[in-house]
Amino acid sequence: MPFDLAQQSLGLIIVIFAICTLIIGFAGTRLAGIAIKLAERTGMGQIISGALFVGISTSLPGSVLSVSTAWQGHTDLAIGNALGGIAAQTTFLAIADLVYRKGNLEHAAASATGLAQTTLLVSMLSVPILAYAGPEWMIYHIHPASILLFIIYGFGLSLLSEIRDEPMWLPKKTDLTEEDAKxxxxxxxxxxxxxxxxxxxxxxxxxxxxxxxxxxxxxxxxDITGASQTAVGTFLTAISTSFPEFVSAIAAVRMGAVNLAVGNIVGGNAFDVLFLAASDFAYRDGSIYAAFNDQHLFTIALVVLMSGVLLLGMLNRERRGIGNIGWESVAMLALYGGSIFYLAG
Known part of the structure; x- marks a missing residue:
């Protein structure tokens, strides 16, 4: 049930916000370790377990936030949080690349399933744009695009399983990719x-x-500061609720489970697109896609571009670059940093 914190002081609200962020970070760390064990027990592999176990569970804070605020009618915060979380989490991969000192993270984590996950993400991101630009069809108060997103995600997971079990091509093995096979x-x-x-x-x-x-x-x-819901959702709540992805990705990289790190982030990003679909189910005043504004469209385009850069980086597989990270990580950091000046300005 919603409750009003606006009656409290800004200082107390910030303290509550910080405590919840720490709780999410702690739980996300534990979830990363448990996901590795479950992956070994189920035989699903790191990249699939990243999508199913870590990707979904660590996305719960953001999904609950977007759905609950959409139910209350705060569409800007719900949409900003969903899209901002994807942008932030993609940037976390670049930060994880900084932590992985043996070489370029995208080189070490090269896999057919990783490429497929990123392609699935880009495909899913096109659906909200089609829903925004196309006719406003409704099934009760739900846009058909929301149902389609769940279908695409389920189909994508099925394809990921097939690609893992019977890959039609394999990346070239190097001394860096051998690390993940241990x-x-x-x-x-x-x-x-x-x-x-x-x-x-x-x-x-x-x-x-x-x-x-x-x-x-x-x-x-x-309410207290007068800041826009879009800015607060895109950066403040999105980064906070995405903290599990950051913590678990860094933890996975330090353990040498580089495919789990990539699967966690990209799999979580694909699941985060479903925030919009779930929010559309919760929003009762029409289609949530009709509530998109220019900043939301900018964020979608930003995420598509960042995902494309990541995809090209995984295909190119540069061994080392500036600061021992790949050019794609440098580009993603620059893109996200530049977006802050536009969206928060």
Whole structure:
């Protein structure tokens, strides 16, 4: 249920916001470790587990925020949070590249499934634009594009599984890509699969609750400061609710699980597009795509461009570049930094 934090002082709201961000970061770290264990138990592989386990569960704070604020009629915050989260999380890959000192992260994490995930993301991002520019068809109060997004996502996961099991092409192996093929050491005190799932769901629920509180704190900040909902959603709440992706990606890179890091981010990004579809279900005053403004369209175009740069980087596979990171990471950092001046200006 929504609650009003605007009656509290700005200082207290910021404290609540910070505490929830830390909770999300802590839970995201635990989820990353549990996802690796579940991936090994299920045999799904790092890239698929990143999409299903880490990608979905660490996206819960943002999804809860967007859905709850859309239900309250705050479309700018809901849309800004969904799209801003994708932009922020793509930038996190560039930061993870800085942490991975052995070479270019996109070189080391090259895989057919990684390329497929990014292609799925770009394809899904085109649907909201079509819904915005096309006729405003409605099924009750839901736009058909929202239903289509869920269908595309499910079909995409099915394709990812097929690509992983029977890839029609493979990236060239190098001394860097061999690192990801190493198996993690078995746990000294292995947990049961039931306990792992219990912990996974517990931490996922914790991040969801924290995400809802952050959404209400964001609305309170808008009321008190007069800042635009789009700016607060695109940067403030989006970065905060995306903190699990950042923490888990850095943790995965440090453990050498580079494919899990990429699968976490790109898989989470594809799931984040579903924030818009879920928000459209929750929004009761028409299609949420009709509420798009120029800043929202700018953010979608930014994310498509950043995803394209990432895709080209994974295909090019530069071993090392400026600051020991790939040119694509430099470009993504520059694009995101430049967007701040436009969207927050």
């Amino acid at each position: 198996q993690h050491k078995p746990d000294a005190h292995p947990q049961s699969t039931t306990r792992l799932w219990g912990e996974f769901l517990t931490f996922a629920l914790l991040t969801a609750i924290a995400g809802h509180v952050i959404g209400q704190a964001g609305l309170a900040i808008v």
